[in-house]
Amino acid sequence: SFKRFLSTASLVCTALFASANGFAIDYVQNALARENISLNGQWNRIIDPYENGYYNHRYQPHTTEGYFKNAKMKTPSDLIEYNFATAEKIRVPGDWNTQEEQLFLYEGTVWYQKDFALTKQADKRYIVHFGAVNYQAMVYINGVKVGSHEGGFTSFQFDITDYVKRGENSIVVKADNRRERNQIPTVNTDWWNYGGITRSVAILELPATYVEDYTVQLSGSDATAIVAKVALAGSNVKQGGSVKVSIPELNIQEVITLNKKGEGQITAKANPQLWTPEAPKLYDVTIAFNGELIRDRIGFRTIAVDGEDILLNGKSVFLRGISIHEESPLHDGRAWNEDDARTLLRWAKELGCNFVRLAHYPHNETMVKMADEMGLLVWSEIPVYWTVMFEDKAVYAKAEKQLTEMITHDKNRASIILWSMANETPSHKARLTFITKLAKKARSLDDTRLITAAMDTQGNTANGKIIDDPLVAAMDVIGVNSYCGWYGGTPESCGNILWESKYNKPVIVSEFGAGALQGLHGDKDERWTEEYQASVYEHNIAMLEKMTALRGVTPWILKDFRSPRRPLPDIQDFWNRKGLLSEQGIRKKAWYLLNAYYSKKEESSN
Ligand code: GCB
Structure with missing residues (x-):
């Protein structure tokens, strides 16, 4: 290395x-540009809420009898209480929640199994590659554990050369999406906890x-x-x-x-x-x-800050952005394929964007490569979200690992200009130490991009707000999440807010927004109507126009997305309704306001 x-x-x-x-x-x-055997497609699956395939009745990990052995009956008297071959099928890649109704709210273990044929060659190395498994994965080849991985949104690999054989092989994955306090993210988020093998799987066949x-x-x-x-x-x-x-x-x-x-x-x-x-x-x-030819497509550009300016190729740029979750616009559940990426980014372009915030975790590689192709600058972040256990060293290590994986994976993508360390974390000493250390790590891995974090920790002044969070000292660019007109204040009050900053750094308003059920109309003071949402946009845009350090905006959010925190019947039904588009992609009124603002911004930059 x-x-x-x-x-x-x-x-x-x-x-x-x-x-x-x-x-x-x-x-x-x-990885997927290398010689490989795709393992995408149908897998066999066993739902295992009690982790019966992993622990015995004394709650000790199985050594010989776990489901990972993929055992098969040999004589009629054999007792084996599972059978992958006759089990239900599940599609990979794909979250399990939207494939089976009984898994919609499931949090726990599902075992995946697939047979694959290999013409193993003595002078090759075999590496199994996973685009992502949420949250924890244990991987077994022919009954033997080859590795485990924690973190639901980053790619990982294991060298399996010594475990595969010529002919038929079996791979088993124990995927577990239980939320725990000591994870990154922690138990508390505002998005769906989609479980399973959510991105592509392949076996790479490489020279020795x-x-x-x-x-x-x-x-x-x-x-x-x-x-x-x-x-x-x-x-x-x-x-x-x-x-x-x-x-x-x-x-x-x-x-x-x-x-x-x-x-x-x-x-x-x-x-x-x-x-x-x-x-x-x-x-x-x-x-x-060594006989291998790796093909890539790479763009070249510079990015820097100068006082309150963000310089792209030496020229000041205004980032006309939108926040996006990794949820498909075309089918239910997690996005992963080219059509998903193209559609989401095309919508961003139609909105007038030159920038996207890929919230709140690293998105799949197809998305980032598509941003390279289509011309959208990218903010990429790790899920240090809300209130992780900042005091815990082991938790820090998990965040740093995800950061390292993200940067290692995506460092050749021209579109990415910002690495974000965190979103809406509470201001206290342990958090300051934690995120400052992450920022330092990010710079040590990649000093060619800018460091940011989205913060909701601004102070109040007589006329409005002040950016005074000490964490800003560790950032190149300030991310501000602020929900005037939704979580506080009337929409009309937002236009009068004046922003000050203790720091001479560029500001991106990384979130503002309001919920609206597409097709619901009424008075602009009536929550959940398109008119209310439009009013929030109107007055927040008036506020933005007075922010002198403003160099970008990524309102919340392109499209409605699933969240268990949003149960209001007939309005939310488990959807966060802050999308400018419904989950089907239908435009709400606020879309047109942001679109007009961006047209104006684009004109004034030309
Ligand atoms: C936020 C979070 C985002 C939520 C959003 C909301 O501040 O960063 O993840 O979904 O607010 O809708 O409340």
Whole structure:
């Protein structure tokens, strides 16, 4: 890894790479672009609320008899009280909640099993890749545990070379979505706890020694130099040799000579057309080593702050955004495929956006790659949401791991400009230490992007509000969540609010909004009507226009989304109704107000 690389690098190099390094996890970059066998499709499933397949009647973990053994009767007298082969089927990827009515509100363990054939080759390595499993996953190959993973929104992998055989194999996954106080997020959120294998699964077939990780991006703020870094993993990383990196359209064909640790890098002079939302230019990049050819499409752009300005490619930019949950616009439940991503982002574009806040956890890779393609800047965040256990070191470690996984996974995406550490956390000392440390970690992993957090901890003044949370000191960009007209104050009062800030930093109003049932009309003072929501938008936009440090907005939210916190009959029915679109994508009145505001903003920026 580059962390190891650092220790031998010269002082100059250390200074140069002080923070663009340190991948703390083993992770095959751009996994689905590698040679692979997809395990998407029908799996067998056993619902196991008592974890009977994991614990025996003394509540000790099974060693020989758990469901992970995928045992089958051999003689008529055998006693085996489960059978994957004859069990119900479940689709992967996909949350379980929207596939079976009895699982709609389920929180607990479901076992997944699938047979797969493999022509195992002696000179290959096999890695099982999961896009995400919510929340905890234990993975077994042919009855043997190969690893476990915690965290519902990040990708993970295990090397299974020693556990697979030529011919038929079995994979079993124990997925458990119980909420616990010491998790990231904790028990209390405002979204549906969709369980299961929610993103793609594949077995990667790689050369014995392979390029595990690569980073291809501009050299910091220098838009005329591209840095490519690679790191090997596998059987013999010490073998040395070289990796070829090509960007044909830029006439780049470089050979990276590897050091004894299987790492190396080059800097190539280039003059790429810079990626912007208006012209999201991506370049074909190939990385060749040991018979493998990895293809990627990468954009190049710079992002920085200067006082209250956010500079994209050196030019001040206003981020016309919208918040989005990872819920499908086309089918029930979690979004995961290309059509989901294209539709959500097309809606954002139709709204007039150049920016999206992917709330409140890292979204699937299809979404982020689509943002690269379609030209939408991205805020990406980890689910340090509301009130996690900030005092607990083990909880911090979980947050840091998710942060590391997010950055490792998405660092080659030009669209992502902001890493968000948290959302609406209470202001106290342990939280300040926790999130400041996360921000430092994020910078050490990636010093080419900006750090932010969404905060609802502003102070009051005679004329309005003041941004004075000490956490801002650790941020590049301030995220402000503020619900004037919904959780406090009348809609009409919002336009008079004046914002001050103790900090000379750009502000993004990362949330405001109001609930409305699409099609419900009435007076603008009547809750849940489209008119009420529109009024909240009207007066909040008036407020925004007076915020001098404002450099972006991501109202809450593009589309209605499921939440167990929202039971009001005939209005909510378990849906958070703050969408500008109904769950079917029908526009509410407020849509047009935000759209008009963004048109005006766009014009004034041209
Ligand atoms: C917030 C949260 C968001 C909620 C929203 C609401 O401040 O950040 O996750 O869904 O408010 O609707 O209350």
